Amino acid sequence: MTTTAIFGSYVLSRQEGAQQVLRDHWVLIEGRRIAAITPDKPSAAEVFDRPGRFILPGLLNLHNHIFSEAIARTLTEDGNGRRNNRSIIYTVLLPLSKRGAEILSREERLAVARMGMLQLLKGGATTVMEPSRNAIPELFDAAEEMGIRFYGAPYVFSTSDAKAGPDGVVTYAGDDGQADMAIWNALHQRWHGQGDGRIRLAMSPHATDTCGPDLLRVAAHRARELDVPITIHMAQSPGELATIAERYDGRTPAEYLDWLGLLAPDLLAAHCHASTDADLKLMAARGAAVLNCPRVFARSGVTAAFSRFAAHGVRTAVGTDGYNMDLLGELNAAAIISKISSGNAEAASAPELIEAVTATAAALIKRPDLGALVTGATADLTVVDLTHPHLQPLFDPRRALVALANRANIDQVIVDGRVLVHDGRYLHGDEAAITAAGAAAIEKIWALPEAQAAFAG
Numbered sequence: 001m002t003t004t005a006i007f008g009s010y011v012l013s014r015q016e017g018a019q020q021v022l023r024d025h026w027v028l029i030e031g032r033r034i035a036a037i038t039p040d041k042p043s044a045a046e047v048f049d050r051p052g053r054f055i056l057p058g059l060l061n062l063h064n065h066i067f068s069e070a071i072a073r074t075l076t077e078d079g080n081g082r083r084n085n086r087s088i089i090y091t092v093l094l095p096l097s098k099r100g101a102e103i104l105s106r107e108e109r110l111a112v113a114r115m116g117m118l119q120l121l122k123g124g125a126t127t128v129m130e131p132s133r134n135a136i137p138e139l140f141d142a143a144e145e146m147g148i149r150f151y152g153a154p155y156v157f158s159t160s161d162a163k164a165g166p167d168g169v170v171t172y173a174g175d176d177g178q179a180d181m182a183i184w185n186a187l188h189q190r191w192h193g194q195g196d197g198r199i200r201l202a203m204s205p206h207a208t209d210t211c212g213p214d215l216l217r218v219a220a221h222r223a224r225e226l227d228v229p230i231t232i233h234m235a236q237s238p239g240e241l242a243t244i245a246e247r248y249d250g251r252t253p254a255e256y257l258d259w260l261g262l263l264a265p266d267l268l269a270a271h272c273h274a275s276t277d278a279d280l281k282l283m284a285a286r287g288a289a290v291l292n293c294p295r296v297f298a299r300s301g302v303t304a305a306f307s308r309f310a311a312h313g314v315r316t317a318v319g320t321d322g323y324n325m326d327l328l329g330e331l332n333a334a335a336i337i338s339k340i341s342s343g344n345a346e347a348a349s350a351p352e353l354i355e356a357v358t359a360t361a362a363a364l365i366k367r368p369d370l371g372a373l374v375t376g377a378t379a380d381l382t383v384v385d386l387t388h389p390h391l392q393p394l395f396d397p398r399r400a401l402v403a404l405a406n407r408a409n410i411d412q413v414i415v416d417g418r419v420l421v422h423d424g425r426y427l428h429g430d431e432a433a434i435t436a437a438g439a440a441a442i443e444k445i446w447a448l449p450e451a452q453a454a455f456a457g
């Protein structure tokens, strides 16, 4: 069994259900478990004993899109592709990721997937949940190969070709998801439990306006049969609220899901910033969770404040939505956007945000072995180097992490006891080659006439 000992000037442990910052402790890893957290130097085959490190439980990024966001990268900032500030989800992201998956070879899709996994790991995540088109199964291959803990969430749609008309209303027609459910089941059969259990699936009806009642009932039933989480996009825009109200007797998206029995503790609903206060109260009462991705919406001038969900008592995690897959940067955005929108400096404190991507996120996917550095836990760790000049002098490591640190300060990323990133570099592949191959594949999609049209104006 491999043994590794890491010295932390600060170690974020846990006592009686609350965060506890230990000074000058060692974390001992034996195989895939945390064997001890101790002030005394343990003996181990591999020893990392440089001072100045902050050892955290591995961070969980529960909402990310490697493929679709790579297509939009540096093309949609400053309003491009938005035509009067509209959402780009149905006009750019969904159609181009569908078309892109078709024109790229398996090797090219794999290259994009590897580039994304590399970014996620270097962004501090040990676990990612990745809702994606089911035509990109290479995401599973890349996750298995590169060592991240992966919850693949291949979409099911009532229509596999969701598009919005000029009025913003999504066209709803198709086979009601039967083909997508069959693919989801096949991927579950192939991948769930692979990589020594690192690879799992989540049920992933795409959104409230692209999934009808029958499909949502079938998907929820299947998820509960298999005991996997359910994730969905919900209340992402005022247009979605209008569509759901018109189709389903004035219901809000939250009421629509509640009517179908989906609003429950196993539901992880991404975004929800267009929800009414009554919707958030209903979500809190049902135990459903919000996956808050504030930075991607800030890009388009939309406020998605962590503090608003927290203030309603909704269990809330933080994800990157594929945009700038830097979980530390996302926590910083969550803090600043919450403080501005609430007008309250105390909103979204550093411990609260760290909790969201550790213990809270682990609880949302029912993984008590993750999200806390305690003896016996699974050895997923994110280690940050606090010796950089912008992090000194240091009074409070948690505030330094959220207010001042970013992905360049990630020193080590360890998953299942295996060191994947060390000194900020990925150890098991050539970073430059992975990046070049992934970018070249995305540039092929950019060359499509429909891509050029989508990004114009």
Ligand SMILES: [Zn+2]
Pocket: 063, 065, 233, 270, 321
């Ligand atoms: Zn999303």
